[in-house]
Amino acid sequence: MPRIVPPDDRPPEFPPEFVWGVSTAAYQIEGAATSDGRGPSIWDTFSHTPGRVANGDTGDVACDHYHRWVDDLDLIQALGVGAYRFSVSWSRWLPDGRGRVNRAGASFYDRLVDGLLERGVEPWLCLYHWDLPQALQDEGGWAERDVVDWFGDYAASVMGALGDRVAHVAMLNEPNVVGLMGHLLGIHAPGQTDLAAYAAATHHLNLATGSALSRLRSERSDWRLGTILNLQPVVAEGDGEDDAAASDLLDAAWNGNHLEPLVAGRYPAVMEALIGTAVRDGDMERIRQPLDWFGLNLYSQLRVAADPASLIGLRLVDPPDEAETTAMGWEVAPEALSRQLIDAKARLGDVPIVVTENGAAYRDRPGPDLEVDDLRRTRYLERHVREVEAARAAGVDVRGYFVWSLLDNFEWHEGYAKRFGLVFVDYATQRRVPKRSYRWYQRLVRDGVVPSSADVA
Numbered sequence: 097m098p099r100i101v102p103p104d105d106r107p108p109e110f111p112p113e114f115v116w117g118v119s120t121a122a123y124q125i126e127g128a129a130t131s132d133g134r135g136p137s138i139w140d141t142f143s144h145t146p147g148r149v150a151n152g153d154t155g156d157v158a159c160d161h162y163h164r165w166v167d168d169l170d171l172i173q174a175l176g177v178g179a180y181r182f183s184v185s186w187s188r189w190l191p192d193g194r195g196r197v198n199r200a201g202a203s204f205y206d207r208l209v210d211g212l213l214e215r216g217v218e219p220w221l222c223l224y225h226w227d228l229p230q231a232l233q234d235e236g237g238w239a240e241r242d243v244v245d246w247f248g249d250y251a252a253s254v255m256g257a258l259g260d261r262v263a264h265v266a267m268l269n270e271p272n273v274v275g276l277m278g279h280l281l282g283i284h285a286p287g288q289t290d291l292a293a294y295a296a297a298t299h300h301l302n303l304a305t306g307s308a309l310s311r312l313r314s315e316r317s318d319w320r321l322g323t324i325l326n327l328q329p330v331v332a333e334g335d336g337e338d339d340a341a342a343s344d345l346l347d348a349a350w351n352g353n354h355l356e357p358l359v360a361g362r363y364p365a366v367m368e369a370l371i372g373t374a375v376r377d378g379d380m381e382r383i384r385q386p387l388d389w390f391g392l393n394l395y396s397q398l399r400v401a402a403d404p405a406s407l408i409g410l411r412l413v414d415p416p417d418e419a420e421t422t423a424m425g426w427e428v429a430p431e432a433l434s435r436q437l438i439d440a441k442a443r444l445g446d447v448p449i450v451v452t453e454n455g456a457a458y459r460d461r462p463g464p465d466l467e468v469d470d471l472r473r474t475r476y477l478e479r480h481v482r483e484v485e486a487a488r489a490a491g492v493d494v495r496g497y498f499v500w501s502l503l504d505n506f507e508w509h510e511g512y513a514k515r516f517g518l519v520f521v522d523y524a525t526q527r528r529v530p531k532r533s534y535r536w537y538q539r540l541v542r543d544g545v546v547p548s549s550a551d552v553a
């Protein structure tokens with residue numbers, strides 16, 4: 097696909113109503129894993145299993161946000177963003193996954209929401225960011241069809257309590273990662289490597305999304321309901337027919353398995369035989385629901401080649417030597433963002449799109465006072481925001497952009513070594529120190545014009 101260039105060389109500009117935000121997730125920042133009646137989640141179990149997470153790291157303490165949320169909200173306010181996307185920990189809300197609400201846990205989110213509103217920051221609430229209650233995993237988790245109702249009841253409970261102050265709600269964050277990494281590759285919780293579990297979980301994640309969307313919509317018409325997918329363009333290395341087939345398969349597994357059911361009420365053709373085993377009459381209609389907004393998370397692109405020796409006939413290809421990569425090994429490919437936005441518009445039609453995550457991990461080297469001159473992250477963000485501008489200029493209705501992440505945090509199976517924050521966290525003392533990228537973003541949000549990363553110290 098050709099590179100998209102803005103129509104002229106004027107500085108990119110964003111209108112005042114454009115939503116600037118930062119994103120986090122409960123298990124990655126809250127800590128307080130056993131405080132105030134929180135029940136265990138699959139990530140507690142997984143991270144406490146030796147060998148699962150780098151360095152033996154767990155989310156037990158993380159950024160201790162559960163106790164330091166006031167300071168963290170002050171950092172958000174000083175950043176100047178209009179919105180903060182956070183997730184609710186299902187097992188903090190419902191320790192057993194269903195039934196009894198944990199009042200102390202629920203009141204944490206109550207105070208958080210009030211604290212945001214007092215600071216003029218709009219809460220964007222994500223109902224599920226990967227931390228399924230362990231009690232529900234013990235009954236089959238996402239591979240068990242009952243999870244659709246468990247999730248719907250939990251969603252209704254959270255929104256029943258917070259929905260008088262929270263309008264923007266996302267159902268799930270990145271169900272493709274939950275399915276692929278959690279149930280097929282086993283590198284995320286619950287650590288399964290089971291094709292049947294993957295197929296069932298994939299379908300139940302979609303069904304839970306659609307069912308909760310329609311349930312919440314029937315309860316209140318002024319909630320702005322959406323969901324969040326991680327989509328990445330797939331690039332075939334090689335031009336053989338088998339490379340094209342490999343690319344189609346990866347595109348279906350990574351992107352299509354969740355986007356196509358949502359917008360078109362069907363699975364990608366190459367996936368139908370596998371996932372169809374979990375589908376019952378009427379399911380696809382339940383999944384295909386109108387959205388008030390669609391959340392796109394994008395970090396990079398995927399390169400793939402045919403590989404007859406692999407079980408599934410493909411292998412991921414490393415970026416070329418000359419390509420710039422982040423500490424995750426992900427290729428820096430800003431143009432993937434405008435391409436993906438344009439592609440998403442083609443599939444979603446008029447649904448407004450919000451970039452709900454974009455950011456980069458680097459090996460930040462703090463100075464003597466822990467200050468971090470993260471020019472590479474700042475440059476990464478600058479280049480990606482320019483692609484958002486390019487996509488808008490090309491007619492895509494992008495309404496907002498959220499940086500991942502406010503704080504350095506627990507990066508799942510990579511532990512704490514991978515830092516994505518605009519704010520450096522010294523885990524020994526829990527001291528927070530804004531990085532150069534924080535100041536750069538502060539200026540962008542203030543002016544609505546993309547500053548050059550070189551101009552912000």
Ligand code: IFM
Nearest residue numbers: 121124270393453500507
């Ligand atoms: O940290 C994660 C986040 O939880 C989901 N999206 C990708 C981020 C970086 O890996």
